[in-house]
């Protein structure tokens with residue numbers, strides 16, 4: 328398979344990338360591990376690609392309170408990081424295979440907003456902020472507002488993600504990711520991300536999201552409500568995981584790999600696994 332013809336531009340700066348995208352109605356090219364396959368399948372025909380691969384947007388930094396991940400940071404770098412919350416490094420380490428993790432980027436993953444991707448789910452659970460630059464200026468967008476629908480985000484056409492920031496994980500906080508792998512691609516048929524804080528033996532805050540089920544990753548507010556104020560014992564975790572059924576509407580999707588009903592049945596199983604990891608790490 329080969330892609331339709333396109334013009335190629337390499338950006339030397341963020342401002343140039345934005346201006347090239349606007350001028351040529353081009354798509355940003357980062358790791359190319361989602362964009363090139365969809366072009367090869369003729370599902371996208373952008374006409375112009377703006378290569379952002381050499382921009383200075385790679386790396387992870389922490390100021391103690393906040394961890395910032397550059398948009399061009401690869402999944403492998405995130406998986407190896409001890410600075411990011413456990414749920415983020417764990418999920419990044421479960422993406423695809425080594426080749427995908429060495430080429431695919433955080434910015435590209437969330438911009439593509441594939442419902443089977445892992446990072447949108449994690450970004451929701453971590454209440455991440457997505458930082459962008461565009462011809463109308465810079466924005467900081469909450470993950471809740473960023474993911475709009477199937478393969479759709481609130482990004483403008485010429486708007487580039489520069490970085491993503493999340494709160495550092497304190498000692499009383501733990502997080503975890505659990506995933507039902509598509510056996511061929513390793514994309515998530517169900518993905519669950521959880522972060523909990525335990526104070527004086529009781530859960531003082533919880534943030535949970537699920538992906539792979541619905542057109543866009545979903546916050547599991549019923550699960551969160553079933554955790555806060557409780558001791559995180561087996562009974563609480565089981566009841567909270569079961570509550571994810573209340574967070575799933577009629578839009579659970581099925582395909583040749585797993586029916587909607589099967590995914591719905593698997594959701595509490597993987598939410599519980601994510602909660603168990605998060606609770607153990609919070610202790």
Ligand SMILES: Cc1cc2nc3c(=O)[nH]c(=O)nc-3n(C[C@H](O)[C@H](O)[C@H](O)COP(=O)(O)OP(=O)(O)OC[C@H]3O[C@@H](n4cnc5c(N)ncnc54)[C@H](O)[C@@H]3O)c2cc1C
Nearest residue numbers: 357358359360361362423431432434435444445488513514
């Ligand atoms: C075999 C295979 C298995 C995979 N398995 C998984 C998996 O298990 N879990 C998972 O989550 N993902 C998986 N992926 C997807 C992978 O994680 C991709 O790396 C990722 O989805 C896209 O990142 P990229 O850097 O390759 O982006 P690209 O393919 O270069 O771009 C993707 C889209 O994002 C846009 N874009 C890229 N960077 C930016 C930016 N900074 N600002 C604005 N827009 C931008 C592009 O214009 C394009 O529309 C898999 C991919 C393959 C090929």
